[in-house]
Each structure stands twice: as structure tokens, then as C-alpha cells.
Amino acid sequence: MEVPTLASVIEEIRSRPKLLTEYIEEIYERINRVEPILRAYITIRPKEEVLRDAKVVIEKLRSGEAGKLAGALVAIKDNIVTKGLRTTCASRMLKDFIPPYNATVVERLLSNDAIIIGKTNMDEFAMGSTTENSAFYPTRNPWDTNRVPGGSSGGSAVAVSALEALASLGSDTGGSVRAPAAFTATVGLKPTYGLVSRYGLIAYASSMDQIGPICRSVVDTALILDVIAGKDGKDATCIGVRKCNYVDEVREGINDGVKAKLVVIEEMVSEGVEPVIKASFERTLRKLEANGFSVSWVSEQIIKYSLPAYYIIAMGEASSNLARYDGLRYGLHHSVEGLSWYEVFSKVRSEGFGREVKRRILVGTYVLSAGYYDAYYLRASKVRRVIRDRLKDLLRRYDFIVSPTMPVLPPKLGERIVDPLKLYAIDVETVVANLAGLPAISVPSDFISNLPVGFQIMGDEFSECYLLKVSAFIESILKVSPTAPSWVM
Amino acid sequence: MIGLEIHVQITSLKTKLFCSCPADYRGKEPNTNVCPVCLGLPGSLPVFNMRALREAIKVALALNMNISDYLVFTRKHYFYPDLPKNYQISQYDGIGSTPIARGGYIMIKVNGNLKKVRIRRINIEEDPGRIVYPFASAAKSPYVMIDYNRSGIALLEIVTEPDLTSPREAREFVRKLASILEHLGVCNPRLEGALRVDANVSVRGGERVEIKNIGSVRDVEKALSYEITRQLAIVKSGGKVVRETRHWDKSRGVTVSARVKELEEDYRYFPDPDLPVIRVSKGLIDEVRKELPELPDERITRFIRDYGLSEYLASVLVMESKLLADYFEDVVNVCRYPRLIASILINEFLRWIDEAKIDINEGIRRLSKDRLCYVINLYSEGKISTKLLKEYVKRIVLEDIDPKDLVKEGLTVLSSEEFIERIVDEVFREYRKAVEDALKNPKAINFLVGQVMRKTRGRADPKLVNEIIRRRLISVERG
Secondary structure: OOOOOHHHHHHHHHHOOOHHHHHHHHHHHHHHHHHHHHOOEEEEOOHHHHHHHHHHHHHHHHHOOOOOOOOOEEEEEOOEOEOOEOOOOOOHHHOOOOOOOOOHHHHHHHHOOOEEEEEEOOOHHHOOOOOOOOOOOOOOEOOEOOEOOOOOOHHHHHHHHOOOOOEEEEEEOOOOOHHHHHHHOOEEEEOOOOOEOOOOEOOOOOOOOEEEEEEOOHHHHHHHHHHHEOOOOOOOOOOOOOOOOHHHHHHHHHHHOOOOEEEEEHHHOOOOOOHHHHHHHHHHHHHHHHOOOEEEEEOOHHHHHHHHHHHHHHHHHHHHHHHHOOOOOOOOOOOOOOOOHHHHHHHHHHHHOOHHHHHHHHHHHHHHOOOOOHHHHHHHHHHHHHHHHHHHHHHHHOOEEEEEOOOOOOOEOOOOOOOHHHHHHOOOOOHHHHHHOOOEEEEEEEEEOOEEEEEEEEOOOOOHHHHHHHHHHHHHHHOOOOOOOHHHO | OEEEEEEEEOOOOOEOOOOOOEOOOOOOOOOOOOOOOOOOOOOOOOOOOOHHHHHHHHHHHHOOOEEOOEEOOEEEEOOOOOOOOOEEEEOOOEOOEOOOEEEEEEEEEEOOEEEEEEEEEEEEEEOOOEEEOOOOOOOOOOOOEEEHHHOOOEEEEEEEOOOEOOHHHHHHHHHHHHHHHHHHOOOOOOOOOOEEEEEEEOOOOOOOEEEEEEOOHHHHHHHHHHHHHHHHHHHHOOOOOOOEEEEEEOOOOEEEEEEEOOOOOOOOOEEOOOOOOEEOOHHHHHHHHHOOOOOHHHHHHHHHHHHOOOHHHHHHHHHHOHHHHHHHHHHHHHHOOHHHHHHHHHHHHHHHHHHHOOOHHHHHHHOOHHHHHHHHHHHHOOOOOHHHHHHHHHHHHHHOOOHHHHHHOOOOOEOOHHHHHHHHHHHHHHOHHHHHHHHHOHHHHHHHHHHHHHHOOOOEOHHHHHHHHHHHHHHHHHO
16 A cells, blocks of 8 residues: 655645545544554544535635635644643643634634644653653554654654654754654754744743644645744744755756765764664665765864753753743642742642653753853854864865764663653754754654664755655655554555 | 933834843733743744934933943853853953943932933843743742843943932932933833832941842932931941842831852853844934934923923923923923913922823823913913913823813803802901901901902902902992
């Protein structure tokens, strides 16, 4: 059976609008079948509501007024606010939070006639790399249900990989789109910081958070990015430089091919990278070389400091961003009678946040404290600037920096989460792009013992046109995606 | 030693500092002037209102300050229910951060002496919401309500060096600052809560005490006098003034301890990653400088020079309120008599609006330019005396009455000779002794004039009365 993609479904529905209803029936039938095992979603919209939305879209298709994403049945990570649709951040703190407004990306999807199926599971407040830190339940990897799907956008990746949605949105602060994409054989893009509006994305680390698509192919990724990218007056950090139609670039890449100069930073494939992953990565490089790519190897010592710098900055910002959850205006609420403000805040925050969130708030509070700020946050910011400068310099000489997306194969449930440092270590390849604000994509490149492996390509700022073009070509060489585990079909 | 921290709302803005909610929050139903941004809802982001930068530059220039090349916002963290994000977007003087302006001064005049009060810095920041006590005070209220309508209003925090040495100086400083802000058009200081003063006070041998919640210019002096007396009494009796924050309780006229500060609070300042640094160009500063309006000191000088006012009249007119000074110029341009008008406005108009507890806008509406000029004309034509002029102003302000109606009521100088002669006859009959005195001593004539004025309740034209009495005395003398 051929795996349907967003692009193929959109095209099919354009000529036969009525098929949309069938696709919805099919997706709900599959959700009923696989969700009890995988648990990709936190909230699934009632089928009747989705069918009502579909009716409107079908009408528009018939009258020729439909938007670019008519037919797109999408899943949204549960840290992106959706008006009237519960948004929990996988936290007890926001268990019953119903946002009164839509994130800018949601507005853009809807105004292009995409239909939301539901909100996906994640690590609480996007803090984690396995989707085990959800306050509700972990999500399982459809390629091996004893294994994690990666995180924190694990639900979004699994929904797409297990055909429970045609495409999804995740968020990526240190690899949260790319990690689960790599572990589920999907394509995950973290755009340049400032290409996609963060308005409505519940903040984890504001200076690194970016919303990105998770899809079954590069062209699908381009379709979603085309709609969500661009300047937004509601996000001062979103300057949204767009230079092309992403879908056209992708088609060009597939048809004409690209010859690009790739570079590998030795420090990104040495320490902590499993031998099977390294071997697979080298096989992939050889295939690319055979297709006209050049590959160089360089050493960048500063990369060794990227993981600690990343965690200091992320936790510092998180401690600030999560201060607002005090139970007074929304979210978990407690009777305040007989208690002081501070007692109320402590009680709500003790009960509302999970262990990992508390750990990061505490460490973050510490690194921003007077007397420690200079030694931690400020120093980490300096490391960050150096990394950025070094990478920008490298990208003047080469077109893309490539690496394995993840240093390991998908771990078993419970394997990594027991030790925070072991958990943080698997972000070693991905955090670099967030520190430097650069775009990076994970493309499925291999299977080892039936477990997916991803290939990461990182480009210069706002080079998404070129990045997607090259990724599409690479995808056509590697021929892994689109794919899905046979048992879900 | 006294240092002040003054929070000034930029009331000239149409919207809040980081969202598009209206800046005019006063008198609205609680929690109706809000949006996801100023409520700090999850996912919302601030976007800076660029107009606020212009306004801050205006103030910085007027206070002779150095303006930063960059606009940087910093998060200041503390947990409090009126602060929706539990951090305030503010500015900070530290590594990677900077206030919008540093190092300026204001000249004030106390007891005829000029004094320079240094300004340390200005921050642009957001106002928190407001905690509303249902039963007047925190102590009496079993619960509180929080109104976020004010949350996110643009504020300038103006901090002085501890240069002030008396409550009187502090009051003069705030008065001068309010006048400058009003002339700049940045803040209407008469709006409730638009200008709020916190003061740091210490006396020799004591710790620094912060007084919060001082709402008006007048209260600055009262609160500081109370606090200094309190601290001196403690030191004198051998006690120790502890480091603390106290609240000014306006109704009781005392300061009340709010919390004891043992340590410097750790606000965990760091640059706000949601707000990119903005360059403040020299071009923008020059543009604002060119548009600066006339400031109070320049205006006082001009009033003295162009209208011949005394320094006292000129400075009261200007510093009391820009509205009053504008009104004064309006009236004088139409009907002249600047000195008379200045003194009427200060001695009569201000007194009666205060008595009637009406604001200056309403006062000016009642004593409109046309009405005042009409009255001034009556005076210049001799139809009313100085005394009646004051009576007119009083009644117009208190009763909102048209002066033409007062004329109809007969409230003018009695210039009918026949009528005055009759009264003079009466007085001559009643005070024979006084008439004899007046024949011997010309100065004694004043008693007779006074009696006539009394009988006409001040309405007789004194000149005419004098003339008639003299004529009558001559005819009495001739027998």
C-alpha cells in the first residue's frame, strides 16, 4: 500500500472534494484502532465537528474558493494555543485550560482551510526529548511500541508517522521537532529563528523556540511552511524573511538535483554517538557523494560547550516564562481562603508542575540569581555568540552542516528518563541550530534493525529555500520517506 | 536624605505599552480593558508601542539627560497577584541592559533659592494591575479583587539622586516635574493615579525606609513630614530605624509598615528575549528635540517679560496647571489687563474652584473667556468696582451664572445721582456729628462715604459718592 502524503491528498481532493469525508472517516477509524497503544493525542476533536468543518471546505473546493491547504488534516502540538480547544502543555497546571485565542500559525492554517484533528502529546512544557515527561501518559513509537518516539513533539511525530494526521506542527527549542522526526521516520524542520511567528506558542525558552512542521515528506514540509512562515505584527522577534515559494523549490530539487558543499563538524559525530549511528551516517554521506555532493570534515572545539550553554540559557528563560503559572487567572486553581499569596503560589506550583519542570525552574532560577548571573547565564550567552559566529563563518565556505539527527537509536521507555544527564545528552546534535538561530531539518535516512535513523541538514539563516530544495533532492536519493509502519495501515 | 521614585503614566498614548488595548482604562468595568497580552496568557507576546519611545525621549531631553543609543527591555521578577506574568517588563542599569536615559537634573526654587536636583535615570516599563480592597483597607477586607484594566499601561519611572533635604523641597520637585510633564504633553498629572510617588527617606543614624503609594503633590510633603518626625523620634529615644517598606495611609495621615526588608530583593534581571533591542537614532532624538514645546521655566520668564507679571504671579500661573496658563494667555490676548487677570485667577478663581471642589477644566468652562472678558470690560468702563469684580468672579464660578444676568439683577455700580443724593441726605441727617467733623477735618469725610457705601451695599460708585458729599458739605458750610 502506498503511503499517502499531504501533497497527494490535497491534489486528489482538489479534483474530488467528496473524498475529504472519506479521509476523515479513515483517519478516525485508524485513531480508534492505534490510539489505545500509541497515545499520540491529548485531545481529539469529535468526528462530527471535524466533518462539519469539512462540509464548509468541500463547498469552498466546489466553488473554487478553497485555500492552499484544503484537505489538510493536521495535528497541533499541545503547547500551541487553539481558540476554544483545550491546550494543556501536557501539564496538570493547564489540564483544563481553554485558550480564548488562536496562535498565529493556527490562524494561518485555518484561513488556508486546513482542519485540525486534535492536540498532540508532548513532554510537559516541551521539557524533554522522549515524550515520557507528559503529565498524562507517554507516547509510544509506532516502529517499536516498547520504544520512545523522541520528544518533546513526540505526539506530533507519531500522529504523522502512524497516519493519524496528514501533517502536524511541533515546536523545537533544542531539537524537539527533529528528534521525534528522526525516531519516527518523518521529516521535521526547525525554521530559522524569526521565520515563523511564536505568537500563541506557550514559551519554554523564548530566544530559541520555533514552531516547525513534521510531515511524511519534504514537499509536505514545504507546503506547511509556505503557509505558516512570514512576518507577524504580534511577534516582535518574527521578521519572516521569505525569498521564494518553498514548494516550487522542492519540485526543482527533485527534478533537477542540486550540487552542494556539505561539511561535517567532527565534534558532532564523536563523543556519545553510537557506532551504528555513525556507520549509518557515513553510508549516507557516501550515497550523497555518489550523487555529486562534496563532503568535508572540520573541527570546531567550541561545539563541545554547546550542550551546557544550551541548558543554562533554556532553563534560565524557562524559569522566567513559567513564573506566570500561579493559579490565579487560569489553569490549576486552589481555594485561597486563609492562605497568603505566597502560600497559594507555592501550593499551586508544587502540585501543578512535574519533576522535570521543577528541576529546570530551580536550576534556571539559580543561573539568573544575582551573583551567579555572570558566571552562568552571561557566560553561556557569550559561548552562544561564539558558536553562532563560528557556524556563520563555516556556512560562508560550505552550503550545509550535516550530522546524524540523533546520536542514538530510539531508547526503550524508561531507559533515559531515569538520569537527567543521560537524557540531556541525546540533544547534542540538535541544540546547535537553536543556539545559533539557524534552520535545520531531519530527513529519514536509514533503518537499523527496523528502527528509523534521521539525517540532519543545517543551513544559513533564512536559507529555507535552498535547504528544502537540497533536502528534497537528498530524500529522492535516500528513498526512505514517505513511509509508515505497516501495522497501522 | 530624601530620594524620590516617581511613576508617571504616559497618558498621551492611545494604547498600552505592549498591546493594542486602549490606554484609557479609567472608569471601565473591571477586567474589560484587557487582552491575552496584558493578561499574560500562555503564548502571548509583547510588541513595543514605538510612540512610547518618543514620549520618553521628550522627557529625557526636558530633564537634561543622556539618552541611551539602544532601547533594551529587561524582565524584573517578583511574585505578586497584580503582576500577570509575575515579572514586569522594565529596564535595568547593568551588563547587557540599560535604562533609556541617565544623568539629568531639574532646577527648583525653595524660599527664593535655586537648587539643582539630580535625576539618576528613567526607565520605560509596564504598569501592573490594581488590587481593589472591597472594604477600604487591606486590614478590613476579608478578600481582595484584582482589576487588570491598568495592566500594561506605559509608565516612566523617574528616579532622583538623594539630593532632597526637606519635605518642602520634595514637594517643589514633584510640582515642577508635574508641570514639565504637562507642558510636554506626556502626562496629565491630574488624572487619578497618573503620577505616583515613592520616597526613600533616611535620617542620621537610621536605615533607609521606602514609602510607597503617595498619590498627590500635596501628600508628598505630608507623608515625608510624618515619616521624618517618626524616624527622628525613634533615634532620639535611642531606638533603631529598621529598613522597611511603609505605605502612606492618606485618610489617617500616617505611614504604616508594609514589610521589613532584610535583604536586597533578587529580581533576577535579564534582557527580555521577546523584545529585540531597538536602536535609538540621533535623527529621532533631533526630531523630538525640534518639536519640544515651551517648558515651564521659559514660560515664566516670558510671562514676566511680556505681561509685566511679578515672578510670584507668573510662576503660580504656570506651575499650578498648564491649563490655567493657557487660559490666562487666551483671555489676555482678547481683553488685556494681564496683571489684573493674573491676580484674579490666582486669588479668586483658584480659591473658589477649590471651595466648590470642581476641577480646573470645569472652572474654566464656567468662567469662560467671554464671560471673564465681559466682566473685565464692565470694570474698565467703571460700571463695577474692584469689589464687585471679585463678587462677579465668585458667583460665576460657584453658580455657573452668566455675568449678563448679574447685570440684570442690578449688580452694578449705582450711578444715578438722584438716588445717591437721597442716600447722602439720609446719612447727613443721621450723622450730624460726623458732618460737623468733616467740615473741620477733610479726612473725616471717609466716614460719611463709608456709610453711603454701606447703605448701598457697596454698589455705589465711590467717586460719585465722594463728589456729591463734597458738594453737599460746601452747601452746608454756606448754610
